[in-house]
Amino acid sequence: MIKSMTAFAKASHTKEFITADVTIRSYNSRHLDFAIHLPEACQSFEEQIKRLIAKTHDRGRIEVRLNFTDDSEASDLFEVDEVRARGYYSALSRLKDSLAIGSDISLDHILAARNIIIPAQKQVDTDLLGEVVLAVVEMAAGELDLMRRQEGENLFQDLSSRMDYIEGSMETLTKEAGKIPGVYKNRLMERIARLTQDAAEIDPVRLAQEVAVLSDKSDVSEEIVRLASHISLFREVMDAKDSQGRKLNFLIQEFNREFNTIGSKAGNAVLSHMVVDLKSELEKIREQVQNIE
Missing domain, CATH: 3.30.230.40 (Imidazole glycerol phosphate dehydratase; domain 1)
Known part of the structure; x- marks a missing residue:
């Protein structure tokens, strides 16, 4: 959880x-x-x-x-700093005599001084x-x-929904990825046709070899298989007894790596747009995963 x-x-x-x-x-x-x-x-x-x-x-x-x-009870007790009070009274008396003031010195005058009565220092x-x-x-x-845990449940629901979206896109992704070798083959044939308009006939064996090499380089079947594995593992980690935010964050990096590879091999606009959309969804998942313990 x-x-x-x-x-x-x-x-x-x-x-x-x-x-x-x-x-x-x-x-x-x-x-x-x-x-x-x-x-x-x-x-x-x-x-x-x-x-x-x-x-x-x-x-x-x-x-x-x-x-x-x-x-x-001790919290209501106070202490009187008698030494300070006497010193303050003595100072007032000297000032009274010096200025020839006739009024008496009252308790109010003494209390006007700071820290004469303070809360008692009690033992807790x-x-x-x-x-x-x-x-x-x-x-x-x-x-x-x-x-x-309650907020984690909300995160679980949100992440599950987004992972459903990615998983639901895999069928279309696989279908579009299957078109990549054909796209590259047609491009190769067109390029060869332009470059050999007046030349002798191209060796069909050599052409087949070049097409095979391009097909291998453009094949994303391994990436799609790994994506399916990542989706399965992501769900397993979310369902685990202990919260494992670090592991989910690592899986996000693996997802991103596969999407980048597929995007670099994309041979048509549909597949390229799908990869952009899926990476955008993955970024939203990454932001949510940052909140997971």
């Missing part, structure tokens, strides 16, 4: 007083790459997060953004935080995998 590399998922998980929220986005990439953005308190979980996601994802650029809130329950973080990442990674 093929899987897309482009998807998005998010999840939230709460246990006791810690809540973690995560979003995961995945994009096309030749390998499995990570861009993980974590709060400082969660930095130690980065490698575990990577291993967790790698269980269900083999390729793609995975971007993870995670935040958490701690609603424990690392074990609980780790449990919540890994749980929420596992939830999001599962959702991401589901979305990649």
